Amino acid sequence: MTMGAEERPWTRAEDIELKKARTAHVPWDVIVATFPTARTLLELKRRCEELPRTRKAKPQKKWSATETEKLLQLRDVERKPWPQIDAALGRGAGQAYSKYREIKQPAARVRVSTSDRRSPATDRVLEAIAKRDQRSMLTHASITAAVFGDPLPGQSALDKRIGIAP
Template identity: 40%
Template sequence: MKDANRRFGLPWTDDDRAKLLQLRADGNPWKDIALELGRPVLSCRTIHGNLVRASTPLAERKRRWTEAEVAEMIRLREVEHKPWSQIDALLQRPDGGSAQKYEGLRLPKKPVAPHLTGGRVNDAAAIADREKRRGLEHPTLTAAFFGDPLPGRSALDKRRQLAGGAA
């Protein structure tokens, strides 16, 4: 039997939104907020995130990091051991922005794979090898299906090449 106070599927009113913002500002956990409003927890979190994002100007959310801000963020985290929520508030960054920047600085940059750049490779040896492979075809459809190596590319072919070169 459904609870009469539950408002699943009903649109959010302005009063509901205001109450949601107030309850969250008071530090209530999501479970209690959801019970108070008679809504699912996920719905409350989603609506709250949308409201917070809408109230933050785009220029502020997309603002570039300065070297001073990065240094201050690192100091706050590593020296003062502040939580990310406080660091975000002190630096006037969106929730999770400081943590994301910090992790981005810690992790090494991944090289861009050729398939992500439209397949363009500037290495002459790689280009020559690719053109050579394009010229080769599998001798039978079965070989292609089962992933047999191309002619001249198997381990036996390599062994023959080495034996022929040594002789």
């Protein structure tokens, strides 16, 4: 295509032909050589980028007991890969895996309150951490105390000598 030449409009037939060739992973040089109308490589690539990419997702439908049994049979007994299981069940990509995880890991969906499963030892550790955090937020009483290295409120100068960390 030369500069100043007007670009011809694309027809629906050309769009369909181009999309069909790219979906089949035909190389660009073959597409240029065999394209029904005379189009340059640059025109074909630009048009391919402009064409909408449609991916038809299968609608999510409820799982029946029969489908669930078949899913477990295909995965646990026959050890089929997920794409084959999706195809065998007529499901979209990833739906069988999601259902399988839901069946096998039901605890992942239930949240347990931490207060229901705390031991006394855990409480002591949490209290010590809270005290440490409170001490770390303390500041020196004055600038002079900070300059001369006086201990923070609630601490002793002896703590440093015997190796007790604040």
